[in-house]
Amino acid sequence: xxxxxxxxxxxxxxxxxxxxxxxxxxxxxxxxxxxxxxxxxxxxxxxxxxxxxxxxxxxxxxxxxxxxxxxxxxxxxxxxxxxxxxxxxxxxxxxxxxxxxxxxxxxxxxxxxxxxxxxxxxxxxxxxxxxxxxxxxxxxxxxxxxxxxxxxxxxxxxxxxxxxxxxxxxxxxxxxxxxxxxxxxxxxxxxxxxxxxxxxxxxxxxxxxxxxxxxxxxxxxxxxxxxxxxxxxxxxxxxxxxxxxxxxxxxxxxxxxxxxxxxxxxxxxxxx
Numbered sequence: 001x002x003x004x005x006x007x008x009x010x011x012x013x014x015x016x017x018x019x020x021x022x023x024x025x026x027x028x029x030x031x032x033x034x035x036x037x038x039x040x041x042x043x044x045x046x047x048x049x050x051x052x053x054x055x056x057x058x059x060x061x062x063x064x065x066x067x068x069x070x071x072x073x074x075x076x077x078x079x080x081x082x083x084x085x086x087x088x089x090x091x092x093x094x095x096x097x098x099x100x101x102x103x104x105x106x107x108x109x110x111x112x113x114x115x116x117x118x119x120x121x122x123x124x125x126x127x128x129x130x131x132x133x134x135x136x137x138x139x140x141x142x143x144x145x146x147x148x149x150x151x152x153x154x155x156x157x158x159x160x161x162x163x164x165x166x167x168x169x170x171x172x173x174x175x176x177x178x179x180x181x182x183x184x185x186x187x188x189x190x191x192x193x194x195x196x197x198x199x200x201x202x203x204x205x206x207x208x209x210x211x212x213x214x215x216x217x218x219x220x221x222x223x224x225x226x227x228x229x230x231x232x233x234x235x236x237x238x239x240x241x242x243x244x245x246x247x248x249x250x251x252x253x254x255x256x257x258x259x260x261x262x263x264x265x266x267x268x269x270x271x272x
Contacts, residue, residue, distance in 0.1 A: 026119060027093035027155075028101065029053040031085045035103030036061040038186050043070045045107040049099070055089035063103070082204075083168035087160040099152045104187030105131070111181035115152050118177065125174025126153035132182040134189050135244035144245060145236035146182060163212065166204035191247055198251050202258035209263055216264030221257070228256040 028049040032039065033056065043066075046052055052072040056064050057079040067074045077088050090098060097119040101107060111129070118127050130146035132139050140146060150158075150170045157174045188194040206216075232238050232252045238245030 025050045025095045027051050027053065027095040027098045029089040029093055029098060030101050030103055031089055032056045032059060032063050032103040034059045034061040034063055036063045036066060038104040039063050039066050041106060042103055043072060048112055050095055053089055053092050055085065081165040083160045083164050086168060090155060093155060096154055098155050101151065101183065104185060106184040108181060114179055114181050123175060124177050125157035126150045126172045126176045127179050128176055129179045130182040131185050133185045135247050136191065137189055138244040140244055141240040144238050144241045150176060164208050166201050194251055195254060198255040199258050202255045203262050206259045206262035206266065210266045214263065215267040216260055221260045221264060224260050225253040225257040229253040
């Protein structure tokens with residue numbers, strides 16, 4: 001089976017998660033803005049959860065209609081920034097254990113079952129989950145290193161940072177473990193959307209760093225893109241993922257370069 005067929009099969013399996021019994025008080029929450037392309041798939045993959053909370057910031061593409069039809073708890077909140085928006089959604093969850101996903105991420109039945117098992121443990125506070133990106137219709141190779149993000153956690157042991165507007169990594173008090181199964185991310189299939197998001201994230205992260213007192217470096221600007229590409233493509237074994245791996249490595253290099261370039265711009269503006 002080729003990778004295109006494989007990811008289609010995984011998505012199909014994930015859509016059936018609604019019929020997969022997961023007996024546990026878990027809250028799923030997500031923030032949305034114009035996610036109609038994938039939101040039905042996403043919500044179907046978490047239909048097993050005790051509650052599903054969607055916090056929308058003004059979708060105009062039918063996202064909220066789909067959410068209402070699927071019976072989730074739908075709320076509206078004007079955009080506060082990534083970190084504050086997720087914190088607002090988390091505050092609406094009633095259960096001890098919470099799972100955060102994006103509006104283009106699929107939870108497989110295997111991952112759902114694994115998370116239920118972790119939720120029964122008293123000695124852990126959070127679970128770091130690998131994200132398997134679909135790039136140009138292809139998932140990453142099984143040996144390529146995936147980005148890992150804490151998405152499943154005890155609400156009482158977690159907090160979103162107030163000093164970041166993007167890459168809002170949770171701050172956890174307690175033990176963090178790693179999941180074996182992945183979230184399947186479909187939102188990067190379009191390379192234009194992918195690179196546009198990377199540039200936007202780079203700008204926001206540079207502004208966060210600037211507010212924290214960091215300043216840009218011309219030397220780093222020269223070195224950061226090739227270093228990031230080699231680190232991603234070779235050390236993280238993205239070269240095994242063919243064209244998908246190449247796109248990811250170039251996108252990571254683009255992000256790193258744009259972040260440093262924008263930080264230099266901000267630094268020079270204040271030096272005048």
